[in-house]
Structure formats: C-alpha cells, structure tokens
Amino acid sequence: MSDIANAYIPPAALTGSMRDFRVPGGADLLRRTEGFFKWQNLRRENGLWPFSRATEEGPSTVCWAQDDSGNKMRGVNFASQDYLSLSSHSGIKSTAKETIERFGVHSAGSPALVGNTSYSVALERKIADFLKMEEVVLYPTGWAAGFGVIKGLVRSADHVVMDMLSHSCLQEGANAATNNIHLFRHLDNEYCRDILTKIRSKDKENGILVVTEGLFSMDSDTPDLAALQALCHEFNATLVVDVAHDLGCLGDEGRGHIGIQNMLGKVDIVMGSFSKTFASNGGFVACKSRAVKEYLRFYSAPATFSNALSPVQAATILKAFEIVDSPEGRAQRSALMSNVLSLRHQLREAGLDYYGDPSAIVCVKMGTEGVARLVSQRLPELGLIANLVEFPAVPKGAARIRMQVMANHSEQNIADAVRMLKTARRQAELQFEDINQPASVAASVAA
Ligand SMILES: Cc1ncc(COP(=O)(O)O)c(C=O)c1O
Known part of the structure; x- marks a missing residue:
C-alpha cells in the first residue's frame, strides 16, 4: 500500500461536502471561492479528491489516467460512459x-x-x-x-x-x-x-x-x-x-x-x-x-x-x-447485459451490495462518506478506475462507487474490479474504524 493510504488522515478531509460551499458569504465574488478550494485541497493532499481525472488513451476498458495533481494510474476502467463501447x-x-x-x-x-x-x-x-x-x-x-x-x-x-x-x-x-x-x-x-x-x-x-x-x-x-x-x-x-x-x-x-x-x-x-x-x-x-x-x-x-x-x-x-439499430447493436447490448449481470452476481458473492435494477450503471453501496472516500483513495493503486459519488449528488450516508459497465469489458476485467473493490472496502473500513477511535480523534484535535 502507498504511503498516502497509510498516512494520518485529518478528519476534516473525510467530512464536509460540496453543499457547504454552494452559497459562500462575502462581497468579493472571487475571494469567496477560497473556502471551497481549501477544503478541496485538504482532500487532494490526502489522496481523497478523485474528481477531474483525465484518461490518456480514451475511454477504453483498461487505460492510463491521471488525477488533477498529475499522478498517473493505470487500471480497469469502470468510470467511463461508453456503454456499447462505440467510441x-x-x-x-x-x-x-x-x-x-x-x-x-x-x-x-x-x-x-x-x-x-x-x-x-x-x-x-x-x-x-x-x-x-x-x-x-x-x-x-x-x-x-x-x-x-x-x-x-x-x-x-x-x-x-x-x-x-x-x-x-x-x-x-x-x-x-x-x-x-x-x-x-x-x-x-x-x-x-x-x-x-x-x-x-x-x-x-x-x-x-x-x-x-x-x-x-x-x-x-x-x-x-x-x-x-x-x-x-x-x-x-x-x-x-x-x-x-x-x-x-x-x-x-x-x-x-x-x-x-x-x-x-x-x-x-x-x-x-x-x-x-x-x-x-x-x-x-x-x-x-x-x-x-x-x-x-x-x-x-x-x-x-x-x-x-x-x-x-x-x-x-x-x-x-x-x-x-442493427444486429451488431443487438449483440453489443447483449454483451453489455451479460457483463452487467456478471458484475452484479460477483459483487453479491463478494458481499458487496448495489442499488437498482440491471443496467449499465451499477452503484456499489459504501455508506458513509468517510468510508467511501477511503475506498476511492485506494482504488487507483489497486488498479481500478471507478467514480466516487457522494452527497449532495446522493443522500448523506448513502455514498457509493459508481461502476459504469461497457459491452467490451471482459470477464477478467469484471473479476479484477470486484476483487479490488472488495480489498479496498475491507482496508478502508479498518482504517475508518481506526480513525474514529477516541484516541485518534483526541490526537487529531490536539494536532
Ligand atoms: C440523466 C442525465 N441527463 C442529462 C445529462 C447530460 O448529458 P451530457 O453529458 O450529454 O451533457 C446527464 C449526464 O450525466 C445525465 O446523467
């Protein structure tokens, strides 16, 4: 595991949401953006800002990407919206x-x-x-x-x-x-x-x-x-x-x-x-x-x-x-749906629950924002590119990792993704418990 995943995490990086900065106060329209940037940067510095990433080779099933600090990652890609792999x-x-x-x-x-x-x-x-x-x-x-x-x-x-x-x-x-x-x-x-x-x-x-x-x-x-x-x-x-x-x-x-x-x-x-x-x-x-x-x-x-x-x-x-609208389209839809059903099946086998009915969107339940952020922090290093979704995009305490399935994902891609998500989830829960121990909260306040 990388240093960042083992490092001390300030609790403020695991709490708060974008909603807190939606109506910033103050007469200076530009300066009042700084509160959001400070909070975002705290998350960024702790590897907890998984947004605004860029792929290096288009939305393929396995690709290189980089985060908004320029850190490169290569992984199985379940973060792109190219459901029939037509791009x-x-x-x-x-x-x-x-x-x-x-x-x-x-x-x-x-x-x-x-x-x-x-x-x-x-x-x-x-x-x-x-x-x-x-x-x-x-x-x-x-x-x-x-x-x-x-x-x-x-x-x-x-x-x-x-x-x-x-x-x-x-x-x-x-x-x-x-x-x-x-x-x-x-x-x-x-x-x-x-x-x-x-x-x-x-x-x-x-x-x-x-x-x-x-x-x-x-x-x-x-x-x-x-x-x-x-x-x-x-x-x-x-x-x-x-x-x-x-x-x-x-x-x-x-x-x-x-x-x-x-x-x-x-x-x-x-x-x-x-x-x-x-x-x-x-x-x-x-x-x-x-x-x-x-x-x-x-x-x-x-x-x-x-x-x-x-x-x-x-x-x-x-x-x-x-x-x-052609037989090929029908075949791609059928490949997509087999992938969706396989992903849902394997997630369930791995003890991971998800929302909704079978579709290209498989949102895996993570619960609190803190756990979800720690899961998402670990994914790139494990080799999975998937999006974190948290409040206010979804209700508080119902954070999720959104997997978007493509027709060209392979069975191996799916098996790898589930294994990595399971590992990340287990590690994140342990770390979250640790962070929330009274001793470490006291230490963070003292710090
Ligand atoms: C339900 C829904 N409507 C509209 C849009 C906007 O589409 P576009 O990305 O093409 O601007 C999105 C995109 O995420 C969406 O999820």
Whole structure:
C-alpha cells in the first residue's frame, strides 16, 4: 500500500461536502471561492479528491489516467460512459475521418442560422423514426437539451413537477424557468398525482411540465412511464422523459425503458444525450409536432444561440444510431447485459451490495462518506478506475462507487474490479474504524 493510504488522515478531509460551499458569504465574488478550494485541497493532499481525472488513451476498458495533481494510474476502467463501447468502433472512427475530409471540423454557426449540416438533418430524422416521434431538435450537449427544453417551454406562471432525483440539467432548467417547482418523491406517481390535484384545484390557466428520467443514473431505477403519461393527460400536463442512460443500450431493440414499457411514440416529449451510448457529445429533444420543434428552435436558448453540433459529431452519432439499430447493436447490448449481470452476481458473492435494477450503471453501496472516500483513495493503486459519488449528488450516508459497465469489458476485467473493490472496502473500513477511535480523534484535535 502507498504511503498516502497509510498516512494520518485529518478528519476534516473525510467530512464536509460540496453543499457547504454552494452559497459562500462575502462581497468579493472571487475571494469567496477560497473556502471551497481549501477544503478541496485538504482532500487532494490526502489522496481523497478523485474528481477531474483525465484518461490518456480514451475511454477504453483498461487505460492510463491521471488525477488533477498529475499522478498517473493505470487500471480497469469502470468510470467511463461508453456503454456499447462505440467510441472506439472502427466504423465510427472511419466515419469521423471521412467527415473531416468532406466537411472539416467545425459547424461555424448555430442551428437557427446555418450551423446544421446534412448530417444533422439526417440525424434528426433518424432519431424521430427511432423513437416513433415526429420531430427532433438537436442540442450541443445533453445538459443543454435538458435545460433548454424546460426553459424553452415553461414560463414564470407555469409549474414544473419533477421527480426529486432528476438530473442537474432538469433542475437548473426548472429553476431558470419558474419559481413554481414541486418535487415529488422518487418514482412515486401517487405523490405526483397529489401535487397535480393541488395545482389544478387552484390553477387551470397555466401549464404544467412533469419531469422524470427513463433510468436514474445514481439508482438505476425507472418510473412507470405509462401511468405517469396517463396522469399527465388527466391533469392537462405535459410529460418529458430524460433517456440519457437507457436509450440505445437497454431493451432488445435499444429503445430503453420507453421501448420496454411499450411507450414508443406515446410520451409527450423525450429528451436525451448522446454522451453515454452514441459516442459523442450532444443531445436532443424529440416531440410530436412541427410547432413544438420550431418553437424550441427559436425559444430554447441553447438550440438558438449556441453553435450546432459539429459535422463530425452529427455524422458520428448518425453512424452510432445505425449500429445501435442493427444486429451488431443487438449483440453489443447483449454483451453489455451479460457483463452487467456478471458484475452484479460477483459483487453479491463478494458481499458487496448495489442499488437498482440491471443496467449499465451499477452503484456499489459504501455508506458513509468517510468510508467511501477511503475506498476511492485506494482504488487507483489497486488498479481500478471507478467514480466516487457522494452527497449532495446522493443522500448523506448513502455514498457509493459508481461502476459504469461497457459491452467490451471482459470477464477478467469484471473479476479484477470486484476483487479490488472488495480489498479496498475491507482496508478502508479498518482504517475508518481506526480513525474514529477516541484516541485518534483526541490526537487529531490536539494536532
Ligand atoms: C440523466 C442525465 N441527463 C442529462 C445529462 C447530460 O448529458 P451530457 O453529458 O450529454 O451533457 C446527464 C449526464 O450525466 C445525465 O446523467
């Protein structure tokens, strides 16, 4: 074990959270960032800041990476979002190269002007058909699509009713659009019904956007979409479902939970990202009318005032959709699901528990932030690259190591990862107990 994993750890590096610095006090906007930096640095100096890492050879199943102090690590990679392993697919790479030859590398304009290319137009059509929707608007990122669809449609007198665990892009979009935000308990459609009933008892004039995800990225669970859509119809509300993590990679046909739940073409609005399965940055909103599409094009700022997807991105994503929609895509999904089931099985055998239903996201329960940070500190040296997730991204005391599975992971990769996680967990628990002994707390206070 390295020196850092054996060294004395100041308790402050194992406690606190990013939430503590979200509203810093003081009139100097720049100086007041320093509290966060100090806390972050304490963690960094103790090897407990596993964020902002960079890979050295793309998101492959085994790769070199470095942390934000420049420390290099090589390991089995369960930290990248490339669920069908398409980012290194030869067809994707050759499409990108050919597109560069024809179009260069830049879109040089927003989609509202002349930023789109023939690839973007073909991609819009492909996604609309894939989802049995009528129209699609492309966005520069998935985040921009989530933010943009809410900010584009909702005005200050309207209401947003959202699953309390909805992604940051959806929450930020809602906050930017209206003060009338109502969160409902995760996946709880009855709770949602109560909120809709209350809103409509007072307000029949304004709009209601109900927001959820096809697959939640920290819990790997899914709402009953048919029931939620029916609820929206009942209360004259509109449903938007974010399918960032399930589209393309889940379900026999790759249509995610919308397909699995037989809801293709039946959800009011589908919003997604290309960055998990479709080998590129970018996002989209799919809707059922040209009117909605045209409105979003000109009133959803990231689709109007931000540069369009580059021709390379649009062509790459189009190729990725073709693969996803082919026998090869089906084979990759099946390889992904065998890996997921194998990982879950081996974790359980190793006494490690995880959240949710089978999907490319396998979040392993760690409990307190202190233990989770010590686990994550050990992983690079053992040879595992996996992400730490802690409060406020998830509830306090429910920290986890998020493993994101790819179709090209091997059985050996999975077995190695489980072995390393088990070792790290055992060592971290012992160290955490040690740190929390009264004697060492007293020593740390004295120090
Ligand atoms: C549920 C969800 N929606 C949207 C996004 C944003 O997508 P992108 O990374 O393409 O901006 C993410 C990314 O993590 C996500 O998890």
